[in-house]
Amino acid sequence: MAWLVCGRWTKWVVLGLWVVVLAIAGPLAGKLTGVQSNDNEAWLPGAAEATQVADLQARFGPDDIAPAVVVYESDAAVTPADQAAAKEAVARLQRVPGVEGQVTGPVPSQDGKALQIIVPVKFDEDGWEKLADVADDIKTAAGTGTGLDMHLAGPVATAADSAEAFEGIDGTLLYTTLAIVTIILLITYRSPVLWLLPIVSAGVALITAQAVIYLLAEYAGLVVNAQSAGILTVLVFGAGTDYALLLVARYREELRRHHDRHEAMALALHRAGPAVIASAATVAIGMSCLILAEVNSTSGLGPVAALGIVVGLLAMITLLPALLVIFGRWIFWPIRPREGTPEPTATGFWARLGTRIARRPRTVWIATALALGAMSLGLFQLKADGLPQAEQFVNTPSSVTGEEALARHFPAGQGQPLVVIGASGQSAQIRAAVAATPGVSEVGPPVTNGDLVMYEAVLASAPDSDEAMATVERVRDAVHPIGDAQVGGMTAMVLDINNANSHDNRLIIPLVLLVVLVILGLLLRAVVAPLLLIATVVLSFAAALGVSALVFRHVFGFSGEDTSFPLYVFVFLVALGIDYNIFLMTRVREEAQQHGTRRGALIGLGATGGVITSAGIVLAGTFAALGSLPLVAFAEIGFAVAFGVLLDTLIVRSVLVTALTLDIGRVIWWPSRLARHPDSPAPVSPAPADRDRLIESTIIPPS
Known part of the structure; x- marks a missing residue:
């Protein structure tokens, strides 16, 4: 099968097929924004009481009308001239495009320092996305020319600010992610041209995934909103680039062993491909667990993310290999891998680190676990019980100022x-x-x-x-x-969303853990190793959340986290972080069959440490791109996942898992036959024969 992708003639067929796919997918991908559902029901739990009430409201009148509340505020008493000017504004507001129904007011406040006007606004077929323009028109029409301060509050003002925050989310994330991935790939490859091929492949994968998701949203009822569409960009580039790094690393190693680049790529795909496919399948299945969520936005993210991972995988094991063999060895310039040259990872940093861990593995894993446990103490600072409207944005939008003005002079819940x-x-x-x-x-x-x-x-x-x-x-x-x-009503909707998120946390987090545990058990053909790996995953997740909570509270000044925060961070960290478990432990298992578990652990770490670290840095960088959005929930998810991936890659996989494997030895493979394989103490330094084996990439162990 590998030869079908990178053969002397078939590589051109593969490239041609992807060109056709891109030509078809391009126009469809551009329509994805048009089918996004960003109204309230797209974010609500489907069976929630507030959702049912929203449906029943349609029987009492149009369900596409929402109020905008104009608030006039004065430090002193409102004068008759101010009231007259406000009445003139009512007439102007009645003529604003998008206003439907009777504008009511001005209503004076009990303290005599404010006036209130209720403006009914109609949502058009684009939902809340056009409300920013309507809100601007209302502000213009409401200007009185007096000394009164004017504010806009209510659901329309909130929706308008949200629309502005999400405006251009796809472009912002795409360009930010591209910049981050490009910089990291340039540093990793140390080549001015090689980075282009993974970027191009990931871009084609993103366009194709967007086209498929558009078709499902248009004709199969898939719920897509701005959140899931934005996360899709991060996932495809992050995970796709990870797979590219692993494949390119294996291909470069094979080029040092084979004269024919087509043969080198075929071997790279044959040996590294199964591990990449297994990892992507695990991520896709883990993401698919989100379908069981009660909250529509979370449930819709599951298939969107899974489809993005699958399409990204297809591009990286077909299009990228074809492009690499088409361009030849020169694409690695200035450090081209020539046949017969030594493999630099054989005696590199990770091989030396493994040797140091092997001296006192029990001391290392206990100290590492205690450090991670100390980080987890920050969980006491975690307040994932929802973000008030005033704290949902990184800045202070006008709707928040308007709500504060409304609350100063009228009943606080007047607008909602x-x-x-x-x-x-x-x-x-x-x-x-x-x-x-x-x-x-x-x-x-x-x-x-x-x-x-x-x-x-x-x-x-x-x-x-x-x-x-x-x-x-x-x-x-x-x-x-x-x-x-x-x-x-809006308050009831927020309450129901928070309750549903709490339910989803309790259901999906254990389910994803169980799915990952089963997959690891089947892949490693063991019980002890998967249980240990799951334990390290939970510890890593707790440490990442603990540190993130401290940073949010004492560095960024955020007052809390959204109720969906733990679930999103867990799914992204576990589902994506499992890649590194698979790449490391499948290689260790393969080497253990030849050299015993302890020596195999050192060889596996030396062979995979560099590429896993590079992959983790890329993935962390792509999620950090979420911080470019002016929304606290996205910034928090981006930081927590980025920090968690780095912690997982640099500490948990390389140090904790390796130390545990060295300390436990062959028992880690129980109850498979490998648990009875003769083991030997880990050498202080790798033997020459072992160093030669370090040039092989991570592969699925033979059955």
Whole structure:
């Protein structure tokens, strides 16, 4: 099969096929933004109470109308002239494109220092993405020419700021990721031209993946939003470049052993390909576990990420090898691998590190585990219970300023009321129950439609505060017994999302661990080794979260984390970090069959340490690109995953796992026959014969 990709003639066929794929996929990939679902339901749990209420609201009027709240604020009392100017603004606001329905106000505040105007805005077919333009038009029309300060609050203002934050997310991430990967590849390869081939292959993979996902979103109902589309870019470039690094390293080694570059690539694919495929399959399966999530945005990310990994794998084991053999050895200039030249990794840094670990492996792994445990203590600083609206952005957008102004003069929940829907025959009981609930400031008039009645209730607390969430739960407890009435609205949506994320954390984190454990067991044909590796994964994850929480709190000044933060970081760290476990331990197992486990561990570390480190740095760099977005949740995920990958690559895989393997010895392969294979103490330094074997790349051990 390897010859089909890199044969003397078939390499041109492979290149031609990818050119055709690119020609077809290019126009389709450009349409992906048009099928993204960025409305509330795309981020909500499908079966949540707030979601059901949002569906029922359509029976009481258009479900594509949301309020914008214009707030005029003065240090002194509002004058009659100010009120007259605000009334003139109402007339202008009524004519703003996108405004539908009656603009109400101005309503004075009880303290006499503010005015409020409610502007109903219609969402068009593009959902919230066009609201930034509408919000700007509202601000322009609301200008009074008086000494009053004007702010825009409410759902429209929040959605407009979110739209601006996500605007250009694909381009921002793409260019940032490209820059980071290019710099790292230039340093890794020390070649001014070689880096182009992995970049081109990853770019083709991204375009192809975007085209496939567009077709599934358009015709198969796949949920795609700005978040999953942005993460797709990071995953394809990060994981794809990892696979490219491993393949190129193996190809370069084979070029030193074979005159014919086609033969060298065929051997590289034959021996390194199975490990790459196994790793990608593990990542794809791990990501697919997200499909079971209750939150629609998380559930949709699963297939999007899995498809990106699969397409990236196909490009790296077909297109990249074809390009490498087409360009020949000169692509490695200025350090071209010539036949018969020595392999530099045989006596490199990682081989020397392994020798030092072998002197006192038990001391090394205990000290390393204790250090990681100390890092994990930062988990006490983790507050993954949701981010208030005011703290969701790296900067302070205008909607946050508007909400603060609204809360200073009006009931804090004025712009985002609760929505209570129940049986019209029990309207009075529902209203009385809502009005009597602590935390409810006022209840509006009933709106009936057939057998249903709807009330809007204003909260006394800020709509994204803990007090408001508690009020939602109290209102639900009060009205649920009354004809199964239900409670929705923005605050209820946030509460339901937080609850669903907590459920997803409890379900998916253990499931991914179980999936990875089973795959490692099948791959390594052992029980002890997979259990030890899973233990190191959990310890590494805890340490990464602990350090991240401390950095967020005391360096970046973030007050907390989104409720989905632990799940996303875990899935990315474990599913992607398992690559390095597979590359290292499959090589160790192969060498153990020839030299025993302890010596095999040293050979495996020397052979794979450099390329795994390079791959980890690339992956960390791509996730760090998420920090270029003005959203706290993305910045936190990017930092935690980047730090976790570096910790995993530089410390956990190279030091902790190697020390454990050296200390435990052949028992690590129990109950396979390899556990009974004669073992010998690890040498202080590799023997010459072992150094020769270091030139072989990571491969799946023979069955």
